[in-house]
Amino acid sequence: MVLDVRGLTMDFGGLRAVDQVDLQVNEGEIVALIGPNGAGKTTFFNCVTGMYVPTAGTVTIARPGTDARQITRMRPHLITAQGLARTFQNIRLFPEMTVLENVMIGRDCRLSAGILGAIMRNKKTVAEEKQVVLDSYAMLEIVGIGRWANETAKNLPYGAQRRLEIARALATEPFLLLLDEPAAGMNPQETRDLVALIRRLRTDHQLSIFLIEHDMSLVMTLSERIYVMDYGKLIAVGDPGEVRRDPSVIKAYLGEDVSA
């Protein structure tokens, strides 16, 4: 098990956005979290990645082959260094930086150069910088946008920006990739390419993938297990077939009357 969340709860004042959620991701699995708008999916994501400090509950992770460790209440940059990387629902690139530089920031937590190294430009720093450029370029090739390496990030086409976010996340050397609505705003062709890319990432890079998604066809074809949230609570878990037939899921998505 690479991710084990127990009893995660998040209150915003009097509002309980996430209520006692248990969720597990196994090694090499693609797991999706779905639910209607405002169900608390992104809040859940933010609690796991340390952007929010959860009110209660624990988050435990284990890089395959190592001991499990608790990351609840850890600061986000440390969690990323532990091997969890994420993308954002509304793309959050560094718009004025080049595509390559965006990925280089992803490499940052694996680097060691300091201020003195930067000023002196000693052998170690120079070598590290050279390596960063090459590693980052390789990430771009993995997601298929290498030809845009020196383009300003904001000038990329939309689909490529989504890919760049994935490349940047990959650069942090994660074992678990968290994708927040990766197919949002994509056309069917782009979505198909994305499915292929996510599958390839899993097999080629030994990744486990946990994603939030609205696009049902993508969720159903891609994920092995699906968690469904509504009003902050987990209402169903299972493989795509089970979830599709689950009456509470149909109710949450389509409303009470159509539940038959």
Added chain:
Amino acid sequence: MSSQATTQPQPGRYLAYAWRSLLVSIWFAILTFPIIVIRANTITGTITWRWHNIGWIVGGTFVGSWIWRYFLERKRAGAEATMGPLRQRLAAARAVVTQAARRPAVARGGIAALLLLVVAFPFVGGMYQTNIMTTALLYVVLGLGLNIIIGLGGMLHIGYIAFYALGAYSYALLNLHFGLNFWLALPVGALVGGLFSLAIGIPVLRLRGDYLAIVTLAFAEITRLVLENWSSLTFGTAGIRNIPRPAIAGIRLTLPQTTTFVYFIMILMVVLTIFVVNRLENSRIGRQFVAMKEDFIACQAMGVNIARTKLAALGLGGMWAGLAGVVFAARTTFINPASFTVWESIIVLCTVVLGGMGSIPGVITGALVLILVPEYLRAFAQFRMLLFGAVLVTMMVFRPGGLIQKRRRAYTISAQEKQVAAEIGDPGIQG
């Protein structure tokens, strides 16, 4: 570029401009009526109506507004599309210059010429010119230092002058009490500036944008007030006089000689600053700064320690102010709190914004323009602030990126390295 006809403003447009400009000028006339037209003489108790002035106001505003609108329209239509013959020629000239600059012989010649100009300046220009240039160079260092905080790190810091003051006072006081000489004071000043910058950085780590600006502004005022009122330590508003000028081990220099000497110290300091800032910028540290400025949430999520990055930017920025402060104290031989008002902070901020945030040549140009131009326009001293304001507003509208805008660096990846990388990635899926 292809659609010449559509980008040309239509005649109807001009009429619309005229109408709106007329409205603006009428509004302006009403607004300025009490000060421009009415003159009350309190001694004789009479009022003079200067109706002719209103003509100037209406006419001036009308023409000004019309021109403003015309240029705004052109800007909106896109710079390239409406490129007139003059601008085309300018662009062509620029291309020729950049092409030439790439050739090593030309570049070397350019550097040699610049070097010669810099070295010859104090001997040709005389003491007055040298003094002005030294002041400008001080602002170049301040601007480049603040550029680390604002241009790279994206933190709106309005209290930068406080570190300059602390540098100046640390030299003045340490010299007064312990006889510390100028050369030793330089690193001490830098250290004091950097440490204080860190000290105020820690409590404001969570603040951004306007809030950070307010806190840093308050900090600058507090620093000035402390310097003014803690008389037993700082001698208050009376200031500290007879601060020794920079000297070389025992050789006594005459005043003109010292002026030249300080000028060269500043030149060296500017070179050092450019060197360090440039290296910082093109390193992991600089990348962290820029990423933090662009999107601090994403930056954090990608594993960058925001707190440490912020403090690094603040500390590095503060150091340059402290360093410049020491030179300032040594050059003027007298300091008091009046030299370190918030207004000075604003000027430094303006050099960064006007020149081009994050761009080293931009900030240098900005500092030289903002300090030198007012010096040479002393004849128009009355209108200095008016011009200053007008220039800044115009700049923000027509060239918000500054005089010389920052360009991101392109990395070269050899074909062989690309091959290696491409084999890792799957060529089956592209774009």
